[in-house]
Amino acid sequence: DAGVIQSPRHEVTEMGQEVTLRCKPISGHDYLFWYRQTMMRGLELLIYFNNNVPIDDSGMPEDRFSAKMPNASFSTLKIQPSEPRDSAVYFCASSFGTVRDTQYFGPGTRLTVL
Amino acid sequence: AQRVTQPEKLLSVFKGAPVELKCNYSYSGSPELFWYVQYSRQRLQLLLRHISRESIKGFTADLNKGETSFHLKKPFAQEEDSAMYYCAPAISNYQLIWGAGTKLIIKP
Numbered sequence: 688d689a690g691v692i693q694s695p696r697h698e699v700t701e702m703g704q705e706v707t708l709r710c711k712p713i714s715g716h717d718y719l720f721w722y723r724q725t726m727m728r729g730l731e732l733l734i735y736f737n738n739n740v741p742i743d744d745s746g747m748p749e750d751r752f753s754a755k756m757p758n759a760s761f762s763t764l765k766i767q768p769s770e771p772r773d774s775a776v777y778f779c780a781s782s783f784g785t786v787r788d789t790q791y792f793g794p795g796t797r798l799t800v801l
Numbered sequence: 802a803q804r805v806t807q808p809e810k811l812l813s814v815f816k817g818a819p820v821e822l823k824c825n826y827s828y829s830g831s832p833e834l835f836w837y838v839q840y841s842r843q844r845l846q847l848l849l850r851h852i853s854r855e856s857i858k859g860f861t862a863d864l865n866k867g868e869t870s871f872h873l874k875k876p877f878a879q880e881e882d883s884a885m886y887y888c889a890p891a892i893s894n895y896q897l898i899w900g901a902g903t904k905l906i907i908k909p
Binding site: 690691729730731732735743778780785787789790791792793794795 | 833837844845846847850852887891894896897899900901902
């Protein structure tokens with residue numbers, strides 16, 4: 688099992704452009720989490736899904752951020768328009784059951800907005 | 802508000818010395834507590850959880866409800882322990898809150 692898969696691994700874009708990050712969770716996991724990691728704020732939960740349904744998006748910083756999970760094997764995090772302050776590492780994680788079960792993290796996408 | 806504090810951003814100790822990474826949380830309930838670790842060029846992964854009362858890679862973590870702490874300890878540090886460590890209490894069935902992390906460097 689390749690674990691949680693994220694693409695792209697690195698993304699460099701210019702301010703104002705749309706950015707789409709992708710995640711494939713581990714098969715059979717029913718929870719999917721999107722996190723953002725920065726030096727200033729550490730690891731922050733942006734949104735999580737249960738059985739493809741968004742449960743809590745209170746961590747999404749602004750309306751410029753949106754996330755979807757059209758099926759059990761795919762999720763996207765979109766930023767439109769992107770801004771330099773969005774530069775961070777974005778992680779996707781999945782788990783089976785509640786948060787008390789181990790969360791398995793992807794390798795992350797390092798986003799740089801110029 | 803729920804909060805978790807890892808007071809040391811960076812901790813540097815010599816190989817063979819004891820290690821203690823501190824974690825304090827503020828939460829009115831009894832959260833389940835986790836330590837996650839990220840080794841260089843590897844994914845963030847679970848190290849241990851309080852409920853399991855386990856020792857992983859020589860690390861243990863004791864919950865002190867009075868002090869609301871969940872410090873991570875190892876009696877003899879090894880070079881391969883160098884990594885970023887995150888304390889993460891579960892405040893509900895669905896959400897962890899994350900500390901800022903402590904970078905542990907083990908000097909040879």
